[in-house]
Amino acid sequence: DTGVSQNPRHKITKRGQNVTFRCDPISEHNRLYWYRQTLGQGPEFLTYFQNEAQLEKSRLLSDRFSAERPKGSFSTLEIQRTEQGDSAMYLCASSFSGGSGEQFFGPGTRLTVL
Amino acid sequence: QQQVKQSPQSLIVQKGGISIINCAYENTAFDYFPWYQQFPGKGPALLIAIRPDVSEKKEGRFTISFNKSAKQFSLHIMDSQPGDSATYFCAASMGRYDKIIFGKGTRLHILP
Numbered sequence: 004d005t006g007v008s009q010n011p012r013h014k015i016t017k018r019g020q021n022v023t024f025r026c027d028p029i030s031e032h033n034r035l036y037w038y039r040q041t042l043g044q045g046p047e048f049l050t051y052f053q054n055e056a057q058l059e060k061s062r063l064l065s066d067r068f069s070a071e072r073p074k075g076s077f078s079t080l081e082i083q084r085t086e087q088g089d090s091a092m093y094l095c096a097s098s099f100s101g102g103s104g105e106q107f108f109g110p111g112t113r114l115t116v117l
Numbered sequence: 118q119q120q121v122k123q124s125p126q127s128l129i130v131q132k133g134g135i136s137i138i139n140c141a142y143e144n145t146a147f148d149y150f151p152w153y154q155q156f157p158g159k160g161p162a163l164l165i166a167i168r169p170d171v172s173e174k175k176e177g178r179f180t181i182s183f184n185k186s187a188k189q190f191s192l193h194i195m196d197s198q199p200g201d202s203a204t205y206f207c208a209a210s211m212g213r214y215d216k217i218i219f220g221k222g223t224r225l226h227i228l229p
Contacts, residue, residue, distance in 0.1 A: 007160070034214060045123075045206045045219030046161065059216065094160050104149075104213025108160030 005029075007109035009095050015115045016085055023081045024112045028097030035078050036106060037070055038094040039063065046094050052078060053100065085116045120144055123207050123220030131228050136194040138223045140207035143188065147209035151217065152181065152192050155204045161219075164205070165192075197227045 008027045016022050028035050033054050038046035049068070050060045054075040064070075067085075072078040082089055092113050096106040122141045130136045142150075148169055153161035167174045167181045167190065174181045180193040194201055207220040 036216065038217075043222070045121075045208070045222050046217075048216040048218070051216060061216075096160070098214065100214050105163050105166075106217060108162065110158065110160050 007095055007097050007107050009093075009109040009112050011112060012110065013113045013115075015117065017117050018085060018087060020085055021081065021083045022085055022114065023079055024093055024095075024114075026078045026080070026095030026097075026109060028077070028095070029099075029107055032097035032099045032107075033075065034098045034100055034106075035072055036096040036098075037078070037080055038096065038108075040092040040094055040111070041090075049080075049093075082114075085114075087116045090114055090116045120218045121207060121209050121220040123223060125223060126221070127224040127226070129226045129228060130197045132197065132199060134197050134227075136192075136197045136201065136225055136227070138192045138205055138207065138225070139189065140191065140220055141187075141189045142209050144209070144211075145188070146211050147218075149210045149213050149215075150181070150183065150190055151208050151210075152179075153206040153208060153219070155206065155222075161206060194225075197225075199227045199229050201225060202227050 010025045036051040037049040040046040052072040067083045070080045092111040094111045096108045098106045151166035152164045154164045155161040169185045178195045183190045204222045208217045210217045
């Protein structure tokens with residue numbers, strides 16, 4: 004069990020570019036969550052999946068954001084036409100719905116939009 | 118609208134002292150209240166959690182006190198150590214498997 008991994012760890016992009024982040028959950032965890040954390044704030048929920056089904060999306064997730072979990076394993080979060088306000092740490096977490104429900108967080112991907 | 122309010126924003130405690138962080142919530146549908154610890158460059162990690170049918174839960178040096186009628190809960194860290202220096206988040210959710218609503222965090226610094 005290597006924990007939740009996220010790639011890349013850091014991403015610097017110019018405004019208007021598209022970016023994609025990847026999250027690999029703990030194996031056999033069927034739930035996968037995405038959160039966004041800005042400096043000095045707590046993480047804010049974006050969306051979550053149970054297996055490959057996206058069950059809930061926050062109003063924070065504008066049309067420029069899309070998340071997928073095509074085979075119920077890894078997930079990707081894409082941001083199109085990035086804006087400076089998208090600069091944040093994007094955190095992924097996973098859990099097993101048959102267990103304690105504890106969400107295990109990855110180290111995050113820090114996005115900087117210039 | 119902030120659903121979980123946390124205070125203080127920052128806290129400095131002497132080594133060996135007691136660190137106390139307070140939280141309040143409004144939504145009575147919350148039924149799971151975890152505390153997370155986050156070190157710089159890392160994701161949050163679950164520290165301890167409580168359900169509203171319990172007034173107190175202790176794990177080692179960490180204790181959660183829960184007041185359902187006041188809709189408040191707090192984290193006490195006994196015998197605080199420099200290694201406890203981190204950011205702490207109180208949180209709430211409607212069930213263990215639901216999304217987590219985080220407070221804004223408390224940056225704790227333990228003086229050696």
